[in-house]
Amino acid sequence: MSWLGGPASETQITHRARLWLYVLAALVMAFLVLPTLIVIPMSFSASQYLEFPPRHWSLRWYANYFGSAVWMQATATSLKAGALTMLVATPLGTMAAYGLFVSRLRWARLVPALLLAPIVVPVILVGIGIFYAYVKLKLVNTLLGLVLAHSMLAVPLVLVVVSAALKSYDMSQERAARSLGASRPLAFLLVTLPQIRFAVISSAVLAFLTSFDEVVVAMFVSGGDNSTLTRAMFDALRDQIDPTIAAISTVMILISSLLVVLSQVFGRSR
């Protein structure tokens, strides 16, 4: 093959000479992607023992999942918490990103650092800290408490994504709208927002997933009737490897992927 002998980079090394490198990279890629996906076929197995490939196919683990009141309640809690977190964190983060971007106050430089802190502070610390505060505030095991905590975790992500979009947006368009008589809120809604739409939508998806996938904080502040799906899964896995979890995992992968794809589609259509 001529491709193998051709130059692969500026140093004139041939593709053949670094075939091993391609193989290694492909293996690492496989290591990243395949283990998660393998849960999907396994969830359709008829056996207790999660074989691959399954010898007999069945939907019994899905029946288990969708037939269980406990799992269904946990799923409903997670979906509610995710949706509410999205509704709280997206406007809050977007407002903060816009406010900090256009006000440019010198002494306010500390604010983004503070808003980004939830990304950096180890989540276990956040978890027990919130637990301690919620005991005093009587917010433990409430949906409100859970949503507030998850919104705090999601705000920095919204801030990062929307700030990046604002940086590449030409602010003079908004100034033009305002010089033509639009108020600032109107100019933002009609001119700026449609152009940073993609960033706002992806950050909303990110906010939903932050809550939907979160384990550690949920472990401390959600429980009883308001246990999240992840918390219930975590507790179940402590006892045994229940194949029902494979079915739930598949549903979770499906929900996440669907959201990510939808946000991409929305972005492309501009």
Next chain:
Amino acid sequence: MSAGGPANAAGLRRDALRERLALFSLSLPALVLVVVTMVIPVAWLFWLSFLADDGSLSLVNYRRLVVQPSYGRILLTTFEVSGLATLICVVLGYPLAYVLSQLRPRVANLCMLGVLMPFWTSILVRTYAWLVLLQRNGLVNDWGKRLGLWEAPVSLVYNLPGTLVGLVHIMLPFLVLPLYGSMRAIDRDYLRAAANLGASPAAAFRQVFFPLSLPGLLAGSLIVFILCLGAYVTPAMLGGGRVIMVANGIATDIQMFFNWGAASALGVVLLVLAAAMLFIASRLTRLDRLFGSHGT
């Protein structure tokens, strides 16, 4: 519109400042949320860590971390596991980032989707996948037997190796992303010049490309190390009680012993370590590049 001069200019400045303050106040709701649900609770933990059981100021919680061997072991395990996981991430991630950086941007972006997939699948789902794959009668044990690597089932999970596999799987994207970004930014003309001047491909890589990729590599590995220090889910699920890291120790102190003093002291140590690492990372590269790089 009659008055001109300095008075009017001062008025305009005042109005402009007032408007900027009003705009700034848009960030207040987010700020209040983060302060109330994170800053104050964590500050409170800080305070708790300096209180003895009777409520007096003391360093007893920190003394316990030094004196009690179980805490020493937890800290040692945390460093050991984080260090090993970071090392494996570097060994696996560098070649991957390198190959990705050499691909045409279109192809590379497609591959990036694979690297980014973990970002939208739950840690719990991925850890569960490893649990299933690595268990005694799991897929890996099965294939190992069929390939003749081992006869009896090997313990691959509920121990250190299992924890490392799970951690590396979760952390690898955090290394590959900044590294890929910094490799893409390297000017290829340097390599062309090196080749022109007679350097072999290996020498050009060693003397030109590798040194230029070092800042990205260091920053990426520091981020991975920081995230590993705070790992909770992976050691809890794949460690089988044999791998107890700081976060697991904190959770146990709270959930089983209700010992807030011990837990918060351990938490403060974790936070200080993470902050120190982050400071070093910020000296090496722009942090927004690390966190913002997966936007594209």
